[in-house]
Amino acid sequence: MTKLGKGLEALISSVPESTDISTGITTIRTDKIKPNRYQPRKKFNSEKLQELANSLKENGIIQPIIVTSKDEGEYELIAGERRLEASKLAGFSEIPVIIRSVSPKEQLQFAIIENVQREDLTAIEEARAYQQLNEEFKLTHAQISDIVGKDRATITNFIRLLKLSEDIQQMILNDQISSGHARAILQVDESLRDKFSRLIIKNKLSVRKTEEEAKRIKETGSVSILRKKKETVEIPEMKEYEKDLKQKFKLKVKISDNNYKGKVSIYYSSEDELNTLLEKLKK
Numbered sequence: 001m002t003k004l005g006k007g008l009e010a011l012i013s014s015v016p017e018s019t020d021i022s023t024g025i026t027t028i029r030t031d032k033i034k035p036n037r038y039q040p041r042k043k044f045n046s047e048k049l050q051e052l053a054n055s056l057k058e059n060g061i062i063q064p065i066i067v068t069s070k071d072e073g074e075y076e077l078i079a080g081e082r083r084l085e086a087s088k089l090a091g092f093s094e095i096p097v098i099i100r101s102v103s104p105k106e107q108l109q110f111a112i113i114e115n116v117q118r119e120d121l122t123a124i125e126e127a128r129a130y131q132q133l134n135e136e137f138k139l140t141h142a143q144i145s146d147i148v149g150k151d152r153a154t155i156t157n158f159i160r161l162l163k164l165s166e167d168i169q170q171m172i173l174n175d176q177i178s179s180g181h182a183r184a185i186l187q188v189d190e191s192l193r194d195k196f197s198r199l200i201i202k203n204k205l206s207v208r209k210t211e212e213e214a215k216r217i218k219e220t221g222s223v224s225i226l227r228k229k230k231e232t233v234e235i236p237e238m239k240e241y242e243k244d245l246k247q248k249f250k251l252k253v254k255i256s257d258n259n260y261k262g263k264v265s266i267y268y269s270s271e272d273e274l275n276t277l278l279e280k281l282k283k
Contacts, residue, residue, distance in 0.1 A: 025064050027094045028075055030087060033067055036077040038108035038132070043173070044085060052086040061087060064096035066110065078102060079110045105137045109147055123179035124172045127158040134159065160186060168197045180207035187214040188223075195223045235260065249277055 065080025077084060078100060087095045102110070112129045121129070133139045133147070141159070145152040161172070161182050168185060171177045177185075181200055184207065185193050196217060200210055217223055238257050245253040245264070252267040268274045 025096050025098055028067065028097050029093060030084065030095050031093075032073060032075055033065075033084060033095075033097075034070065034074065034076045036079075036081065036107055036111050038104065039077075039081055039111050044082065049082065049086055049089060052082060053089040056083075056086055056090045056092070061092070061096055064098050066100055067097045068100055068102050068107070075099070076107075078107055081111075105133075108132060108137070112148060122173050122175070123158065123161055123182065124169045127161045130155050131159050131162060157183065165194055167194055171197055171201065176201050178207060181205075181210050184210040184214040187211075188217045189221070192217060192221075192223050199223055249280060251277060 061083065063080070063083065065083050066078040067075040068078055070076050075097070084095065108129065112126075112133070130141075130144050133144050134141065139147070141155045142152045144155045148155075158179075161169070161179065164172075164182060164185065168177075168182065172179065172182055177197060177200055181197075185196055185200075188196055196213070199205075199213075205213065235257055238255050242253055242255045245255075245266070249266060251273060254265040254267070256262040256265070266277060268277055
């Protein structure tokens, strides 16, 4: 199997050249190019796409996209989806392309490598792409790691995210929680995961705090709503009141106060001390 972790360029050089021998580049109408059916990314950042469209308007399309020929006069995208969509947004009716002949597996590999190298995929989109390579194209996790240049354990951890419920996966797709949060959620019992994920969002927990909570939930089997401790307001005079009471009763006295709310504790250690205390309280 060819090593693909070196990137998109290494893959491109392994496929047949376009019929234009001099440059390998030709021009095709944008409405003749179908989306890559194996594209793992399902949503675009509209703001960044508009920025790219503005850049294309100003500077032109410098880098051609890559397509494969399908039905007569029709083409399917291999790589360059953002450039294609931004070109349409910028009003281009034609776009420079390089035509390649590739297999469905190579189409998916192209799309994954392009997006992963540019960090354009959410964790769930990346996980689904790896799962497709594993299930549909029968590639092992080790072989996938070669394709994208990541550790095998990383590939396995991404695919594990797909064990989460659809609701939690949607939270990741919406950038409400990160893959780090998701890995911590996987540590708790399946029946508690949805509630735990909502708690993470409601309390804006960091990944580290989420990991701590996951450990506690595993130990207690319960997801509780985190409550912030009320700030204690100490009254300086209370120490003097405590001192006066100690002198009066000749016993240990503790005043627990929070903004004039609390209790006074008097400690005795014998029957005689109790009787003496009671007599003084009656006076």
